[in-house]
Amino acid sequence: MNNVSHIPSYLSAEHLGPWETFLVQVDRVEPHLSPDLRKLTPILTRPMRALIVNVPIRLDNGEMGHFEGYRVQHNLARGPGKGGIRFHPDVTLAEVMALSAWMTVKNAVVNVPFGGAKGGVRVDPRQLSIAELERLTRRYTSEIHILLGQDKDVPAPDINTNEQTMAWIMDTYSMNEGRTAMSVVTGKPISLGGSLGRKDATGRGVFVATVEAARHISLELSGARVAVQGFGNVGEAAARLFSNAGAKIVAIQDSTGAIVNPAGLDVRAVKAWRHEHGTLQGAPGAESVSTDDFWQMETDVLIAAAMENQITAANAGHIRTRIITEGANGPTTPEADLILQERGITVIPDVLANAGGVTVSYFEWVQDISAFFWTEDEINARLDRIMREAFAAVWDSAQAKGIPLRTAAFVLGCERVLLAHKVRGLYP
Helix, strand or coil: CCHHHHCCCCCCHHHCCHHHHHHHHHHHHHHHCCHHHHCCHHHHHCCCEEEEEEEEEECCCCCEEEEEEEEEEEECCCCCEEEEEEEECCCCHHHHHHHHHHHHHHHHHCCCCCEEEEEEEECCHHHCCHHHHHHHHHHHHHHHHHHCECCCEEEEECCCCCHHHHHHHHHHHHHHHCCCCHHHCCCCCHHHCCCCCCCCHHHHHHHHHHHHHHHHCCCCCCCCEEEEECCCHHHHHHHHHHHHCCCEEEEEEECCEEEECCCCCCHHHHHHHHHHHCCCCCCCCCEEECHHHHHHCECCEEEECCCCCCECCCCHHHCECCEEEECCCCCECHHHHHHHHHCCCEEECHHHHCCHHHHHHHHHHHHHHHCCCCCHHHHHHHHHHHHHHHHHHHHHHHHHHCCCHHHHHHHHHHHHHHHHHHHHCCCC
16 A cells, blocks of 8 residues: 555645554554455545634634634544544644544444544644633534534544533534534533543553553563653543552653652642642652653553654664553554564553543443433443453454554454445445
8 A cells, every 4th residue: 555645635745744654554454454344445544524624713802813623534434423622732634634543443443333533723722711712612613513413423522622621512512503412522521411430531441451461461560660651631540540559650751841759659749739830840759850761761561641653763762661551642653663563562552542531432422312320330340341352352363463452453443444334335
């Protein structure tokens, strides 16, 4: 497959970034597919639908601000689109395309009945007031309204968006529809049909996947050294769960810097410090180190829970760990993947490791539609079971075929998506 031939004409080949990564991943899957499904792989290399919108809002100073927004539906063969919305100054169409494609594969890997979608607005939310953020969210929702619906496309939180953002989206959609539509979005506040267990779901999935991998490679997690890159909802929840299980969180890194303590950091104290001071620097019981030192620290588990393209050919050769668990989407480049594979480091890929969030989003969607809600214990038990089953399927496939976990996960996910296309056929 020639990747360049699968670059949409409206994108520049020089600025593909994550989308090119996805195309390389599809290339590596193709030889492991059956001949009848292999013929269908071009479907995966093209997003089904991409919407670019202008988002004008009235700023607090009376002037008008303009922001560019996107919603991409990569594939809907297995159900309505599902994927988060991020507010970030570096959001691009190519990035959102890749994120939507990874959602397609991820939903199929854990076998929830969703297709892949993703959205974003190119904005630095730190530069806007709460009132401006609300206007931005509501205007963006109105612009992409034509794609949304509980059986069409169901957004969720992502980087720099949260349950308040989802409440604004749900309310805007509901006002435009003339009815309360709770199931149009997930990750909402509990008071608006949100699900118990949703906040920690992605971090919990990261933890469960790592527990399963550790068991397979005979790594005892009690006392294990864990480093966490990214300390948002995913990284913080994962760090807390590992700490509760007896592991030592020896290093944490985010956009404000990196801190270490070989004896173990107090995760709750670090969280409280950053909430109060806006930085990891100066956290109690911690020493500040450079980003390079963070990547070179010897650990047993490394959680990559920040953004894409963090583990590259430049630093993959210096990472000293046994397991890398991808809490973020696309944190490892294809070149780095090969280096880590050669060095015998087990990588739990994003489409498996961070699927806990979309799994509980699926639970929330089901609960909203049925108007019947589950307890947190029920949700956690269902999540743990789905994550363990998905991990087992990927691990067994990787062992049987002699391929990395990422390739095995993509084979499983792509097979399910392409089989849906095969049996549905083409219309007209």
